[in-house]
Amino acid sequence: MSEPYAVLVDVSKCTGCRGCQVACKQWNDLSAGRSTQTGTYQNPKGLNPTTWNLVLFNEDFIEKDGEKQVRSFFRLHKCMHCTEPVCLDVCPSQAIYRDGETGAVVIDQEKCDGVGACVEACPWDIPQLDVMNRKSTKCNFCIERIRDNKKPACVNTCVGNALIFGKRSAIYAMAEERLEALKPKYPDASVYGTDKEAFFGGLTDVYVLPEKPHYYGLEMPSMAGA
C-alpha cells in the first residue's frame, strides 16, 4: 500500500482570505446559506451541512514584549482525517471508512442513517448533521480529486502557500522545519497533529502554530469537545 497524503496548514502564512472556504463550496457544489454578522470576521458561525471548512477568527490579548496586545488569530478548520478515527469506530451503520491510499476518512452517504454518533464522538466537532435528510456531513478530503492526481480544492486555491499537500512523511518533516524556522521569533510555536500517541495515529491535516494552540481554538484531543 502506498503512503497516504497529508496537508500542512502553516498558520504563520495564512492571511485569512477565506479562498479555501469558497473553493470547498464551489468544488463540492455546496449551497450558500444566509448568515448573521456576530461581531467577528468569522462567517458563518460554525461548520454546517453545507459548510465543510471554515476559517476560524479569534481576537484575544497576548503578552508581547512585556505588554498585553490585542491580536487576531485565524486558521482553517476542517476534518483532520485521523489515522485511527473515533468517528469511524462509533458508527453503528459502518458508514464511515478510511481510504488507505489517500488517507481520506469518508462518510458513505448511502449507508449513513443520520444517528449522529460521529457528531458526538469527534473531538473537534467536525461532522454536522443534516437533520432534514438524516445524513451526517463533512469534508471528504476531495478524494476524487486526489485519485485524479489533483490537490484538494482548498489547497489548490491557497495563494498564500499556507496549505501544502504531499506525502505524509514529507509533510510531517516540513512541519518540523517550519517550526525550527519560526522558533526564534515565536518561542511558543508548535506543531499540532504529528504525535501518533496523542492524535489517533497522527492527523492528515497538521498545523504549524506560531502561538499557543488555544489562541486558535485548538486543544489536545482529550480536552477538545469536552
Ligand code: SF4
Ligand atoms: S486560502 Fe490559504 S491564506 Fe486564505 S484563508 Fe485559506 S488557508 Fe488562509
Ligand code: SF4
Ligand atoms: S477529525 Fe473528527 S470527523 Fe475527522 S476523521 Fe477525525 S474523528 Fe473523524
Ligand code: SF4
Ligand atoms: S479537502 Fe475538499 S472537501 Fe475537504 S475542506 Fe478542502 S475543498 Fe472541502
